[in-house]
Amino acid sequence: xxxxxxxxxxxxxxxxxxxxxxxxxxxxxxxxxxxxxxxxxxxxxxxxxxxxxxxxxxxxxxxxxxxxxxxxxxxxxxxxxxxxxxxxxxxxxxxxxxxxxxxxxxxxxxxxxxxxxxxxxxxxxxxxxxxxxxxxxxxxxxxxxxxxxxxxxxxxxxxxxxxxxxxxxxxxxxxxxxxxxxxxxxxxxxxxxxxxxxxxxxxxxxxxxxxxxxxxxxxxxxxxxxxxxxxxxxxxxxxxxxxxxxxxxxxxxxxxxxxxxxxxxxxxxxxxxxxxxxxxxxxxxxxxxxxxxxxxxxxxxxxxxxxxxxxxxxxxxxxxxxxxxxxxxxxxxxxxxxxxxxxxxxxxxxxxxxxxxxxxxxxxxxxxxxxxxxxxxxxxxxxxxxxxxxxxxxxxxxxxxxx
Numbered sequence: 001x002x003x004x005x006x007x008x009x010x011x012x013x014x015x016x017x018x019x020x021x022x023x024x025x026x027x028x029x030x031x032x033x034x035x036x037x038x039x040x041x042x043x044x045x046x047x048x049x050x051x052x053x054x055x056x057x058x059x060x061x062x063x064x065x066x067x068x069x070x071x072x073x074x075x076x077x078x079x080x081x082x083x084x085x086x087x088x089x090x091x092x093x094x095x096x097x098x099x100x101x102x103x104x105x106x107x108x109x110x111x112x113x114x115x116x117x118x119x120x121x122x123x124x125x126x127x128x129x130x131x132x133x134x135x136x137x138x139x140x141x142x143x144x145x146x147x148x149x150x151x152x153x154x155x156x157x158x159x160x161x162x163x164x165x166x167x168x169x170x171x172x173x174x175x176x177x178x179x180x181x182x183x184x185x186x187x188x189x190x191x192x193x194x195x196x197x198x199x200x201x202x203x204x205x206x207x208x209x210x211x212x213x214x215x216x217x218x219x220x221x222x223x224x225x226x227x228x229x230x231x232x233x234x235x236x237x238x239x240x241x242x243x244x245x246x247x248x249x250x251x252x253x254x255x256x257x258x259x260x261x262x263x264x265x266x267x268x269x270x271x272x273x274x275x276x277x278x279x280x281x282x283x284x285x286x287x288x289x290x291x292x293x294x295x296x297x298x299x300x301x302x303x304x305x306x307x308x309x310x311x312x313x314x315x316x317x318x319x320x321x322x323x324x325x326x327x328x329x330x331x332x333x334x335x336x337x338x339x340x341x342x343x344x345x346x347x348x349x350x351x352x353x354x355x356x357x358x359x360x361x362x363x364x365x366x367x368x369x370x371x372x373x374x375x376x377x378x379x380x381x382x383x384x385x386x387x388x389x390x391x392x393x394x395x396x397x398x399x400x401x402x403x
Contacts, residue, residue, distance in 0.1 A: 031269045033210060039148070043210035044266050044322045045203070046402055051211075054402075055150045068156045069146020071140040076166045077133045078173035084128060086181060086190055093183045096131040096198060099123050112187025118303035119365050129174075131198060137167055138201025140403065145208035154215060160208065161217035168229045169222060172332030177232035180242065190252070193246035196237065199260040203318075206230070206267045207402075222402035230266040237261050238273075242244075250289055251298040252312035258285065259319040271326055276322035278330060285316070287335050287345075294339075298393065306351075306362040310377045313344055317384040318403055333389055346384050352382065376401075 001044055033042040041048075048304035054060045080091040102121050107335065125132040142158055148156035166173045182195020187240025212218060218226075235245040238261060246257045258277045265273035281303045282320065289296050289312075299308040318340060320330035334340040351358050352371050364372040372378070380403040 001330065010102040017120060024208050026215060028322070030271045030325055031266055031287045033266070033325065035210075035213070040214050041055065041211050043207050044263065044325055045318060046207045046210070046319070047387070049206050050402060051146065051149055054146065061150055062141070064146050064150055067149075068393050071143040071147075072155060074136065074140045074159075074163070076173075077137045077161055078166050079130050079133065079175045081133065081174050082128055082130065083178055086184065088190065089181045090176070092176045093181050094130045094134065094175055094179055094198075096129045096183055096195060097121070098183045098185055098194065099124055110186075119261070134198065134201045137163060138204040141205045141208035145211035146402070148215060149211045154217065157212055157215035157217035159213060159326060161215075161222075164205070164226065165222060167236050168226045172279050174229075177229050178236045178238065178240065180240070180273050191242060193242045193249070194253055196243065196246045196260065197256055199237075199256075201265050202230075202233070203260060209267075221394050227268055230264050231270075234264040234268055234270065234273075237264070251296075252308055252315060254289070255285055255315040256321070259322075261320055262319060266322060266325055275326040275328060278319070278326055279326035281316075281319065281323075281330060282333055282335055283338070286339060286341065290339060292337070292343075294343040294345070296344070296349060300360045305360040306358050307375065307377060309348060310375075310381050313348065314377055314380045314384075314403065316341060316344070317381060321384060345381075348381070349385075352378070362391070 013173045026034050028034050029036060033044045039047040039272045043051075054064055075351055079094055082091055082095065084098055085093070086095060087090055087277055097113075100115055100117050101113040101121050102116050102119070104112065104114045124127075140163060144156040144160035144163075147153070149162070162177040168381075179195045179198065180190070181268060183191045183192050185192070186193075209218075209223070213223075237246075237257075243257075248254070248255055249257065258281060262274040265271070289298065289322075292299060296312055298306060298307055299312055302308045316330075323330050330341055332340065332342070350356055352373065354370060362372060364375075379401060383401055384403060
């Protein structure tokens, strides 16, 4: 409860301190990112001091390098690795199915699939779909780029370049820049707006590309080609039927839509789009989705309410972080009646210690009383919050992870 009571005040104080010490704080400058104060590394979400902390911590450094070494043996991924496709899609189209949709046991062929909220269907990670491939690509890009940043070893950059070249550039293996067939439901629909949530790996890759800017593993022409792919994907997000439907979602999907569109717009030079999304965020997202106590009712209705409440906030906090690049402060800006991002953090943080029981349904707690408290999503929210108020992260190493 002490954490919850002090968070808002601490956030406000930290902003004043940041202004007074602005000369020492790396600045994210629009589409250029942190390049000017980070040796040419063009990141937007990954703050320079986060990466420096990993490089300077003996155990974290060793872990990051080990992850990079492991990723050196990873294959070259492509959406064309699928053995089959679906109607109206080519092998170059990204194809996935909704995570909570399962074959109907009462149907001879299992169609149409039925929903079991909160229960993952392992079929979505199979070879016939691209979810596992894009997740592995994002994980490898992160591991290889961070290992390259720490060590300067070009082996890491060169392998990352091979993987990224195949996914985004090479005509025979590249992915078409859309999610028209993401999170489909067999027997019902080939693609849904909800599939846009799977852009998380593409977001990670933007940051990885920023760390790779100091290497010659990707040529300037190849960097431009990847940026063009992202520009086309950003245009699809903003103008397609599925993209417009996702924009209208009033839950975590809408929050992440804003983050992804803003992130990709920054990377591709459309800073005005990022600025517009940031300036309207509190009114169009927080005011609509959050109640006066800092709760998000639509997330509380889920079977994994603890997870989804934090998941939504992780998207909001990532947007707040990159919105600094367009000089919009979402950390302490408030709505007319005082609600803010801090209101939501204050609500969630009172349950972080585990001393106070989460009062809403979450099937994760039914399996383990403690495991959900320390999930990657919860840690990411804690990291971004505690980092922003310049406080030491908790003892389990949250300061040494990247969202």
